[in-house]
Amino acid sequence: MRGTEGLDLSFEKLMVFGGVENMNRSNSGDGDCGFWGLLHGWRDAISWGHTHLSLSWCKKNMNNLVLSLIPKFTKLQVLILRQDTPQLQDDAVEKIADYCHDLQELDLSKSFRLTDRSLYALARGCPDLVKLNISGCSAFSDNALGYLTGFCRKLKILNLCGCVRAATDRALKAIGYNCNKLQSLNLGWCDRVGDEGVKSLAYGCPDLRALDLCGCVLITGGAMAVNLTLMLASAYFRHGFVYEVYPSYHESVVALANNCLHLRSLGLYYCQNITDRAMYSLAQSRVKNKPEVWASVKTRCEEEGLTNLNISQCTALTPPAVQAVCDSFPALHTCPGRHSLIISGCLNLTSVHCACSIHRASTAMPRLAH
Numbered sequence: 001m002r003g004t005e006g007l008d009l010s011f012e013k014l015m016v017f018g019g020v021e022n023m024n025r026s027n028s029g030d031g032d033c034g035f036w037g038l039l040h041g042w043r044d045a046i047s048w049g050h051t052h053l054s055l056s057w058c059k060k061n062m063n064n065l066v067l068s069l070i071p072k073f074t075k076l077q078v079l080i081l082r083q084d085t086p087q088l089q090d091d092a093v094e095k096i097a098d099y100c101h102d103l104q105e106l107d108l109s110k111s112f113r114l115t116d117r118s119l120y121a122l123a124r125g126c127p128d129l130v131k132l133n134i135s136g137c138s139a140f141s142d143n144a145l146g147y148l149t150g151f152c153r154k155l156k157i158l159n160l161c162g163c164v165r166a167a168t169d170r171a172l173k174a175i176g177y178n179c180n181k182l183q184s185l186n187l188g189w190c191d192r193v194g195d196e197g198v199k200s201l202a203y204g205c206p207d208l209r210a211l212d213l214c215g216c217v218l219i220t221g222g223a224m225a226v227n228l229t230l231m232l233a234s235a236y237f238r239h240g241f242v243y244e245v246y247p248s249y250h251e252s253v254v255a256l257a258n259n260c261l262h263l264r265s266l267g268l269y270y271c272q273n274i275t276d277r278a279m280y281s282l283a284q285s286r287v288k289n290k291p292e293v294w295a296s297v298k299t300r301c302e303e304e305g306l307t308n309l310n311i312s313q314c315t316a317l318t319p320p321a322v323q324a325v326c327d328s329f330p331a332l333h334t335c336p337g338r339h340s341l342i343i344s345g346c347l348n349l350t351s352v353h354c355a356c357s358i359h360r361a362s363t364a365m366p367r368l369a370h
């Protein structure tokens, strides 16, 4: 615990160095960075002992507040700048990169106004970032994101939801190459992400535990008919028919299942091109990987494998394929209160049930007879 001396000193710094003065020029409405707002934020900042700061309460003038405060918070490890309406501009992020070299967690979500300048600055100034949220920052390019990953190689949790320009297969290759410690990646609504990019992740990030690909409509998860046919034809002319070489071609979901043995959560919501083949591959990977799991961590066997799978709106999937996945991963449930296999919106999948639902249905019958 820091004493009141630390609190007073910090408050004095805020007063002296202009944060309050600047902010008082604007209206002190609800959520504005006026005096009361600053007091509230100051209290939060101090209670976190200078290493944690959240300015998300600030609804106006966050940019000015960051510019005036950040030079006094050089020990920051966690900085939360989530916004409802975009306020931050590149100069604020450059200031953060100039002063906060120990930063491990940064939330810049919904900063629509930021450009690549911000990512280039963070790459140079904050190499220790472990957790970065730039969801909704739609102006970032894949070049800048790739550059950042070359410097911030400790990243474990990365939220790129809605970064439509940044999250391309090219950027995912850079992530797979540079960020081998990655555990959680959100690629929601990044509709340029394809199977190639997901495969790069699968091979480069073996510790991946959660991957959200919702709305990534290019993902098929399985072999793509057109390319496969071309490959087979060329192989036939060159070497004769060697079918067994090709089933793994472009199978991004297979690569994930085979290489990311810690994968627990997979979001495929609205991936409308996901095929049955991807589901069967997932189910098979579980069977294939089981002996290794048994050998290494016997007691944790039940904890291995998917515990959350969202395939809502994946309208191309059929019940037998999804049932195969459900049967292979005992932690996936469709029963009430435990919907860890989420199939809402797939009217043709209503016949898919986890083992406990089936068990419940069969034990309910004799009771009805009494």
Ligand SMILES: [Zn+2]
Binding pocket: 332, 333, 334, 335, 338, 354, 355, 356, 357
């Ligand atoms: Zn169940």
